[in-house]
Every structure is written in structure tokens, then in C-alpha cells.
Amino acid sequence: MRHSYASLIWRQFKKSRLAVAALILVISLFVIAIFAPLIASDKSISIGGFKISAPIPFSPNSYDLSRILEGPSFTHPLGTDGQGRDVLSQLVWGSRVSISVGFVAVGISVIIGILLGVLAGYYGGAVDIVISRLIEVMMCFPTFFLILAVLAFIGPSIYNIMIVIGLTSWTGVARLVRGECLKLRSREFVVAARVAGARDRRIVFRHLLPNALSPVLVSATFGVASAILVEASLSFLGFGVPPSTASWGSLLSQAQDFMDVAWWLTLAPGFAIFLTVTAYNLVGEGLRDAIDPNLKT
Amino acid sequence: MIPTLFGITLITFFVIQLAPGDPASLKAQSGTDALKSDQMVEQVVSETRKLYGLDRPIYVQYGIWLGRLAKFDFGNSYRDHRPVISKIGDALPITLTLNILTILIVYLISIPVGAYSALKPSGWRDRITALALFVLYSLPNFWVAMMLIVLLGGGDYLNLFPIVGFTSDNASTLSWIGWMGNVAWHLVLPVTCLTYASLAFLSRFSRASMLEVIRQDYIRTARAKGLSESKVVWKHAMRNALIPLVTLMGTLLPSLLAGSVIIEQIFAIPGMGRLGFESVLSRDYPVIMAIAFIGALLTLASVLLSDLLYVVIDPRITFRRKAA
Numbered sequence: 001m002r003h004s005y006a007s008l009i010w011r012q013f014k015k016s017r018l019a020v021a022a023l024i025l026v027i028s029l030f031v032i033a034i035f036a037p038l039i040a041s042d043k044s045i046s047i048g049g050f051k052i053s054a055p056i057p058f059s060p061n062s063y064d065l066s067r068i069l070e071g072p073s074f075t076h077p078l079g080t081d082g083q084g085r086d087v088l089s090q091l092v093w094g095s096r097v098s099i100s101v102g103f104v105a106v107g108i109s110v111i112i113g114i115l116l117g118v119l120a121g122y123y124g125g126a127v128d129i130v131i132s133r134l135i136e137v138m139m140c141f142p143t144f145f146l147i148l149a150v151l152a153f154i155g156p157s158i159y160n161i162m163i164v165i166g167l168t169s170w171t172g173v174a175r176l177v178r179g180e181c182l183k184l185r186s187r188e189f190v191v192a193a194r195v196a197g198a199r200d201r202r203i204v205f206r207h208l209l210p211n212a213l214s215p216v217l218v219s220a221t222f223g224v225a226s227a228i229l230v231e232a233s234l235s236f237l238g239f240g241v242p243p244s245t246a247s248w249g250s251l252l253s254q255a256q257d258f259m260d261v262a263w264w265l266t267l268a269p270g271f272a273i274f275l276t277v278t279a280y281n282l283v284g285e286g287l288r289d290a291i292d293p294n295l296k297t
Numbered sequence: 298m299i300p301t302l303f304g305i306t307l308i309t310f311f312v313i314q315l316a317p318g319d320p321a322s323l324k325a326q327s328g329t330d331a332l333k334s335d336q337m338v339e340q341v342v343s344e345t346r347k348l349y350g351l352d353r354p355i356y357v358q359y360g361i362w363l364g365r366l367a368k369f370d371f372g373n374s375y376r377d378h379r380p381v382i383s384k385i386g387d388a389l390p391i392t393l394t395l396n397i398l399t400i401l402i403v404y405l406i407s408i409p410v411g412a413y414s415a416l417k418p419s420g421w422r423d424r425i426t427a428l429a430l431f432v433l434y435s436l437p438n439f440w441v442a443m444m445l446i447v448l449l450g451g452g453d454y455l456n457l458f459p460i461v462g463f464t465s466d467n468a469s470t471l472s473w474i475g476w477m478g479n480v481a482w483h484l485v486l487p488v489t490c491l492t493y494a495s496l497a498f499l500s501r502f503s504r505a506s507m508l509e510v511i512r513q514d515y516i517r518t519a520r521a522k523g524l525s526e527s528k529v530v531w532k533h534a535m536r537n538a539l540i541p542l543v544t545l546m547g548t549l550l551p552s553l554l555a556g557s558v559i560i561e562q563i564f565a566i567p568g569m570g571r572l573g574f575e576s577v578l579s580r581d582y583p584v585i586m587a588i589a590f591i592g593a594l595l596t597l598a599s600v601l602l603s604d605l606l607y608v609v610i611d612p613r614i615t616f617r618r619k620a621a
Contacts, residue, residue, distance in 0.1 A: 133300050133301060133304055134304065136301050136304070137301055137304035137305055137307075137308060137593075138308070139548065139551070139596075140301065140305055140551065140593040140596040140597055140600075141305070141308065141551065141589060141592065141593045141596075142551045142552075142554040142555045142558075142589070142592040142593070142596070143551060143552075143555055144555030144556070144558055144559075145554065145555055145558055145570075145573050145588065145589060145592060146312070146589060148558065148573070148574065148577050149312060149573075149577055149585045149589060150312060150315060152577040152578075152580060152585070153312070153315045154315060225435070229437055232437055232439075233437070233439060233559055236439050236559070237558075237559065237562065237574065239577075252439070252440060252443070255443075256443065259443060259446070259447050260447065263447070266440070266443055266444070266447070270437065270440035270443070270444070273437050273440065274435055274436055274437065274440070277435040277437070278431070278432065278435040281431070281434065281435055282431070285431075
């Protein structure tokens with residue numbers, strides 16, 4: 001075999017220019033989030049006697065009350081907010097919140113989903129009945145309201161948000177994995193593995209899960225997009241991370257007060273959310289088409 | 298259906314247990330203004346304990362709660378001591394109007410849009426619709442709501458639609474038709490915000506479904522025997538393409554109800570979403586639990602409804618057991 005499965009998928013993925021562009025956007029957002037302290041900071045770094053200031057020479061929390069609600073200008077490309085803070089710098093730091101919530105929440109939901117999906121699909125019987133019921137029950141709840149209620153009880157913090165989003169969004173992955181295991185468990189290669197004396201764990205991890213991996217990856221990509229949206233909505237309602245770390249949603253929430261005088265305050269974070277969500281959705285779409293070109297719609 | 302219902306009560310009960318500390322004493326603490334005297338605090342604590350049977354073991358508590366649930370007795374609101382069920386009775390019709398209207402509009406637009414772009418796949422019209430739908434799908438609805446308010450709701454630009462409430466203050470003086478008109482006028486912006494994301498999702502789904510059907514043999518047969526194109530599409534293809542779309546109705550409702558929370562909050566519509574959000578803010582546990590439970594119940598009902606719709610769309614499906 002000359003081409004690995006991953007490289008086959010990559011070759012298909014590359015065919016969609018839109019998906020590749022979205023992937024580049026996703027990666028650059030990731031880089032921006034990681035290097036936010038270097039990109040937007042009012043402290044300059046000195047290397048060998050030279051002082052290099054950050055590309056955006058403002059910290060997200062450094063306010064300047066003499067320059068409040070300034071429109072976009074050369075010094076403040078996206079203007080300033082009601083306390084004279086630089087909007088672009090806040091956006092750059094806000095991306096850390098969005099992206100980490102997206103990834104951790106999806107990580108949690110994927111782990112729960114895979115675990116329950118394997119248990120249900122591979123062992124079947126009573127286990128399957130119980131887990132399938134649980135999935136049905138979870139899908140009945142208005143998720144966003146459930147998240148809001150639980151957060152009200154346990155208190156909103158960035159970790160609680162990640163956990164609660166993860167705990168309420170695993171049903172899709174669980175159903176996917178369950179279906180895949182159910183479909184494959186009586187196939188010849190699994191039977192052969194069992195005859196050869198492989199234990200359940202080996203069969204599940206070496207033979208079943210790799211087949212379910214690509215649809216799970218697609219579902220996880222869409223999951224990141226929706227987790228980012230949920231976090232933004234929560235912050236918008238004031239249920240998000242504490243105000244010291246401004247997330248895109250809380251920036252929008254603050255912008256509400258200035259909606260008719262400072263349009264850039266509403267436009268910029270909204271556009272950032274939109275761009276990020278679109279990018280993840282497009283990558284998910286591209287991946288799905290790459291995995292199964294027959295499904296291409 | 299029954300086990301699912303049972304599971305819903307279990308999860309709701311579990312969520313109540315997450316509440317910090319003893320709900321009884323917490324209730325006494327939270328009502329800072331109304332409950333100044335110690336005597337009243339004492340009374341509230343013992344009342345709440347009795348209501349929830351908090352001194353009993355947990356499975357007994359669950360039993361008591363379940364018994365009250367069966368009678369739709371959710372207790373009284375902590376905030377204004379009105380029975381929860383009457384608060385929900387006020388809010389539910391409003392949210393249902395909002396959501397049923399949304400679902401109707403979503404289906405009415407997305408089915409033809411999907412079918413239309415499926416008939417000439419990869420044409421420029423199809424590409425433009427696909428991109429537009431994709432953009433719509435990713436727009437955060439609270440942001441769109443803010444933008445619509447600024448642009449159309451009397452911010453700096455146009456003042457075409459009201460942005461607060463379900464009816465005008467003087468709506469009760471209007472005639473029946475006038476009242477309907479007033480409600481419709483108030484609902485334009487909120488329904489737009491609720492509609493577009495589901496619309497985008499469903500149109501893409503409807504397109505995929507139509508594409509799948511249109512390449513079946515029976516469509517070729519229908520064309521071959523000389524049926525008009527509209528008859529082929531609307532009679533032979535559409536019915537089959539509709540089946541998977543109907544399944545989605547059950548899953549559409551919970552996401553719409555969730556969307557309602559934020560949209561009702563922004564447009565100050567006194568529905569379930571706003572009631573829910575306000576109860577969350579004021580830790581009004583009985584109301585929160587009742588809304589979570591009723592929301593899940595509604596979803597269950599809509600799943601049942603979409604099962605029934607199958608029979609209408611596809612005469613081959615029947616609920617009667619076949620004689621063996």
C-alpha cells in the first residue's frame with residue numbers, strides 16, 4: 001500500500017479550494033490564539049538590546065479614558081470601546097476563550113460519545129438498550145436551556161462551561177460510533193480477530209474504532225463550531241467567563257449599550273464569531289466530502 | 298416512549314440535585330427583600346422541606362417529586378409565589394406560536410429551495426444558494442437580532458418594526474383581526490432570527506434528499522412515460538424526498554426552543570425562553586425544572602407527531618401489525 005488513508009483523504013480534501021482556505025483560516029486563528037500575548041500587548045520585548053513592540057501595541061485591559069468610543073483609525077484599526085480599550089486587541093485575546101472552549105468541550109463530548117457508543121454498539125443487549133434510551137432522553141432536552149440551568153447551579157466559569165457543553169453534546173458522536181460498531185462487529189475481519197484470540201479491547205481499539213474515526217472527526221469539527229457559538233451566546237447573556245477575560249460573546253454583550261453610537265463594537269466581534277464558525281463548518285464539510293466522495297451533495 | 302419519559306424525569310431530578318446546598322435554606326437566603334424576619338425564613342424553610350420531602354432518603358424524594366409531576370404540580374415560584382403551572386400557562390402559548398410559525402416558514406421555504414437547486418446541481422444558481430445558505434447557517438442569531446434592531450427597529454436607520462414584546466400595550470382594545478395583525482407585526486423580526494439558521498440547515502438537507510431521489514429508476518420511468526416535468530418533480534419525487542425531512546422535525550424543536558431563550562430575551566417577548574432565563578437569573582428552581590421538563594415533553598410530542606406524519610406522506614408505512 002503506497003498511500004496511507006490520511007494522505008488519501010488529504011488528496012480529496014485539497015480538491016475543494018474553499019475547504020483549504022477555511023483550513024488555513026482555522027490554523028491561523030489557532031496560531032493567533034496561542035501567540036496572543038506576543039501579538040497584542042503593550043509591553044515590548046527586548047532582544048539583544050533592541051526593543052520590539054507587539055504588532056498591536058495595546059493590552060486588552062489597558063484602558064485610556066481620553067480615547068473612548070473612537071471609530072476605526074490607524075492606531076486603533078477596529079476602534080475603541082466605552083473605556084477606551086482597543087477592540088482588535090480584545091478580539092485577539094478573546095479568540096483564546098472561544099477556541100479553548102470549542103476544543104475542550106468537543107474533546108469531552110467525543111470521549112463520552114466514543115465510550116458510550118462502543119459499549120452500546122459492541123456489547124449490544126441490555127447495555128445497548130440502556131445507552132440508546134439515554135441518548136434519546138438527552139436529545140429531547142432543549143440543550144441550551146439545560147446548559148444555562150446547570151451553569152446557574154454550579155456557577156459560570158470557563159471550566160464549567162467547557163464541561164457542561166461537553167456533557168450535553170455527546171449524543172451525535174455516540175450514535176455514530178454505536179452505528180459503526182453495530183455494523184462492523186459481525187464482519188469477517190472482526191470474527192477473524194476474535195478467532196485469533198484478540199481480546200475485546202484490542203478488537204475495539206485496533207479494528208472497530210479506526211473505521212469510525214473519520215466520521216467522528218467530521219462530527220467533532222462541526223462540534224467545535226457549535227460549541228464556539230454556544231459559548232458566545234452564554235457570554236452574551238452574561239453567563240460566560242468572568243469579565244477579566246473578555247470573550248467575543250461578552251464583547252457583543254457590552255456593545256449593546258453603544259449599539260447606535262459605535263457600530264464597530266457590534267460588527268467586529270460578531271464578524272469574528274461568524275468567520276470562525278464558518279471556517280470550522282467549511283472544514284467539516286470538506287472533510288466529509290473527502291472521506292466519502294460518493295456522498296458529495 | 299414511556300421509558301424515555303421516565304429518563305427525562307430522572308435527568309431533570311438529577312439536575313435539581315446539582316443545586317448547591319439545601320434548596321430550602323438557599324431559598325430562604327435568596328429572597329432577601331421579601332423575607333426579612335426570621336420567622337418567615339423559618340416558615341419558608343419548613344414549607345420547602347415539606348414540599349420536596351427533603352428530610353427523606355433520595356429515592357423517596359424522587360418518588361414524591363414524580364407523584365407531583367404526574368399531576369403537573371410544579372409547586373410555587375420562589376419569586377412571586379404564583380403557581381409555576383400558571384406562569385407556564387401564560388408563557389407557553391406565546392413560545393408555541395413563535396416556534397410553530399417558525400417551523401412552518403422553514404418548511405415552506407426550504408423544501409422548494411432545496412428541490413430547485415437539486416434539479417440543476419452545480420449550476421451557478423445552485424452554487425450561489427449553497428454559499429448563501431452556508432453563510433446564514435453560521436451567523437450567530439443574537440448578532441443578527443442586534444443588527445436587525447439597529448437597521449429596522451428604530452435605531453439610526455429605519456423604524457419599521459417594533460422591537461419589544463408580543464403585542465402593543467393597547468392591543469387588547471383592538472378587534473380580533475387587528476390583534477392578529479399586531480402580533481404578526483411584532484413577530485416579524487424575532488421569527489426572522491429564529492428561522493434563518495434552521496432554514497439553511499433544512500434547505501441543504503432537502504437538496505440532498507431530492508438529489509438522492511431524482512436519480513432513482515422510478516423517476517426515469519415517470520419521465521419516460523411522458524409525464525410533465527412538474528408532475529415528475531412534485532408528485533413522484535417530492536413525496537419520497539419528504540420522508541427524511543419529516544424525521545428532522547422532531548430534532549428541530551429542541552434547537553428552536555433553545556434559540557428562543559436568546560431571541561425572546563432580546564426582543565422582550567414574555568415566552569418560555571424569557572421566563573426560563575429570568576428564572577435562571579433569580580435561581581427560581583421550581584420554574585427552571587418545570588421548563589426543562591416541559592421542553593423535553595414537547596420534543597417527545599413532536600417526535601410522535603413526525604411519526605404520525607410518516608403515514609400521511611408514505612402510505613406504505615403503517616402502525617398496524619401485519620398479519621403473519
